[in-house]
Amino acid sequence: MNRPPSTLAxxxxxxxxxxxxxxxxxxxxxxxxxxxVLMALWFRYAFQAVATTVTMLPKRGASxxxxxxxxxxxxxxxxxxxxxxxxxxxxxxxxxxxxxxxVMLTPLVITLLxxxxxxxxxxxxxxxxxxxxFLGTMVIIRPSGDSFxxxxxxxxxxxxxxxxxxxxxSRLARTEDPFTTHFYSGWVGTLAASVALPFVWVxxxxxxxxxxxxxMGLLGTVGHFMLILxxxxxxxxxxxxxxxxQIGFAMLAGWLIFSHLPDRWSLLGIxxxxxxxxxxxxLSVRENRAKALSKIS
Numbered sequence: 001m002n003r004p005p006s007t008l009a010x011x012x013x014x015x016x017x018x019x020x021x022x023x024x025x026x027x028x029x030x031x032x033x034x035x036x037v038l039m040a041l042w043f044r045y046a047f048q049a050v051a052t053t054v055t056m057l058p059k060r061g062a063s064x065x066x067x068x069x070x071x072x073x074x075x076x077x078x079x080x081x082x083x084x085x086x087x088x089x090x091x092x093x094x095x096x097x098x099x100x101x102x103v104m105l106t107p108l109v110i111t112l113l114x115x116x117x118x119x120x121x122x123x124x125x126x127x128x129x130x131x132x133x134f135l136g137t138m139v140i141i142r143p144s145g146d147s148f149x150x151x152x153x154x155x156x157x158x159x160x161x162x163x164x165x166x167x168x169x170s171r172l173a174r175t176e177d178p179f180t181t182h183f184y185s186g187w188v189g190t191l192a193a194s195v196a197l198p199f200v201w202v203x204x205x206x207x208x209x210x211x212x213x214x215x216m217g218l219l220g221t222v223g224h225f226m227l228i229l230x231x232x233x234x235x236x237x238x239x240x241x242x243x244x245x246q247i248g249f250a251m252l253a254g255w256l257i258f259s260h261l262p263d264r265w266s267l268l269g270i271x272x273x274x275x276x277x278x279x280x281x282x283l284s285v286r287e288n289r290a291k292a293l294s295k296i297s
Contacts, residue, residue: 013229026096247270
């Protein structure tokens with residue numbers, strides 16, 4: 001069955017975005033050992049805010065600021081900043097691949113949100129996939145293992161925040177200009193991080209650190225803009241399976257930069273999370289197609 005051009009474009013955009021996110025996480029892990037987290041966050045969001053304003057405000061003018069949902073735009077920006085904060089602290093204590101696999105629980109957590117907050121009916125198979133995903137996560141972090149620390153629970157908190165963020169992104173993409181969403185996300189993050197900046201600032205002399213901060217801003221800015229464009233071109237259920245490509249990119253980056261490969265138990269947990277998430281995404285695609293056919297008939 002041939003996919004429409006817009007769907008193929010959405011898939012290409014989301015695949016490129018997750019490659020950028022895996023690279024961003026890898027650079028973050030390197031930079032976070034030399035620069036305070038909140039200082040690095042400020043650079044990441046300031047880059048996005050300034051770049052979006054400089055490139056788009058002259059073209060769009062006041063229309064760039066126009067939004068029908070200012071509260072949701074601010075909430076999305078705050079959720080993105082909170083996600084980044086949790087990610088930065090998580091990467092200080094975890095390898096990139098294992099961290100990424102846990103974050104990939106997000107689509108399964110969206111199932112829980114659909115059941116509890118949105119009052120949607122969830123099938124027994126979906127509940128099984130959610131439970132399987134969490135079991136896979138427990139295998140990765142191994143709470144009873146010698147290497148376990150409470151900081152390894154931070155990615156689980158990140159999953160909950162990211163689930164709300166993705167739901168909100170998908171909803172805003174239906175009606176909002178992607179440049180407007182990108183603009184607000186950058187400035188909300190920048191202004192919030194600016195409050196703490198005077199208390200965490202340190203002098204940076206090494207050019208490698210400045211390059212890393214620049215790359216974090218660039219990869220985060222372009223990656224999230226691609227994600228917004230992808231959701232505007234294709235349904236979230238269609239794109240979700242391709243989000244799991246980030247695990248592969250993360251494993252590759254971890255091997256190239258840190259010479260780290262997950263052990264066999266971590267690989268097992270990563271495989272369980274990936275399979276459960278991918279099957280859940282496939283179910284979403286099938287259900288959406290069935291609904292579309294029922295409307296036609």
